[in-house]
Amino acid sequence: MIETHYDCPCLEKCPLNYTMSIIGGKWKMQIICALNNQGTLRYNELRRKLDGISNTVLANSLKELEEQGLIVRNEYLEVPVRVEYSTTEMCDKLMPILEQLSEWGEEMMR
8 A cells, every 4th residue: 555645654754845845935946046056146136036036035035045054144244235145065965956856857847
């Protein structure tokens, strides 16, 4: 008999569910990819790369990704204040996995 994910005894502690809760959502993957592809970006540079994202959603997503240790926020006390975002080593470890998922998705789209 095949168990459905609803019957899975590890559902609450499943590492895959945990991972998806961190990187899931409408904009988090785009933020991660933009920072990975472009390197360090200032807030407004990042916002311009994410067509259609609101300031509130971007700010909240950046805060969540920072709390999870995937991106780092550097604030420079200049006038005006300069804030830059970049990926962390933990995010860099995630990128090959995301690339494999992308390749898998490309195959499925054929």
